[in-house]
Amino acid sequence: MSEESLPADALPEYAERVLEVAELIPPGRVMTYGDVAEWLGEGGPRQVGRVMALYGGAVPWWRVVRADGHLLPGHELRALGHYRTEGTPLREASRAAEGHVPRLDMKRARWDGGERTGWDGGERAEDHT
DNA sequence: AGCGTGACGAGTA
DNA sequence: ATACTCGCCACGC
Numbered sequence: 001m002s003e004e005s006l007p008a009d010a011l012p013e014y015a016e017r018v019l020e021v022a023e024l025i026p027p028g029r030v031m032t033y034g035d036v037a038e039w040l041g042e043g044g045p046r047q048v049g050r051v052m053a054l055y056g057g058a059v060p061w062w063r064v065v066r067a068d069g070h071l072l073p074g075h076e077l078r079a080l081g082h083y084r085t086e087g088t089p090l091r092e093a094s095r096a097a098e099g100h101v102p103r104l105d106m107k108r109a110r111w112d113g114g115e116r117t118g119w120d121g122g123e124r125a126e127d128h129t
Numbered sequence: 130a131g132c133g134t135g136a137c138g139a140g141t142a
Numbered sequence: 143a144t145a146c147t148c149g150c151c152a153c154g155c
Contacts, residue, residue, distance in 0.1 A: 015152090033136075034138065042151090044137075044149090045138060046138090049136045049137050061136080066137070
């Protein structure tokens with residue numbers, strides 16, 4: 001690892017576009033790293049992942065998840081440290097904040113980039129208690 | 130102009 | 143469920 005931190009005003013353009021998409025994801029919905037890359041039409045899941053790792057702190061990064069439905073990508077402690085419940089958090093997010101590593105119901109929570117349906121009238125991630 | 134590096138993804142064992 | 147592969151591609155060196 002040797003990616004150093006650039007000034008916020010010196011983000012690579014690709015990174016800026018990734019962060020833009022992340023901000024578009026409605027509360028209560030998620031996109032996978034691959035979804036974001038596909039939506040952008042450039043780069044791949046790994047590129048999106050790195051962007052989020054380096055610059056994700058400025059956007060709702062918890063709405064970008066792994067394809068297998070894991071909410072936390074790996075650096076769980078780091079994630080928990082930055083965990084926020086801006087507005088209406090996913091129920092799973094709440095659990096994550098309590099130390100669990102949840103697996104989202106991707107069938108419901110995944111956002112295809114279409115209609116911006118969040119909590120109002122839309123589906124919510126299922127509680128799998 | 131390479132080369133190493135991944136908050137990934139899908140496949141396989 | 144875990145633990146490996148291999149392909150992917152922008153970016154810093």
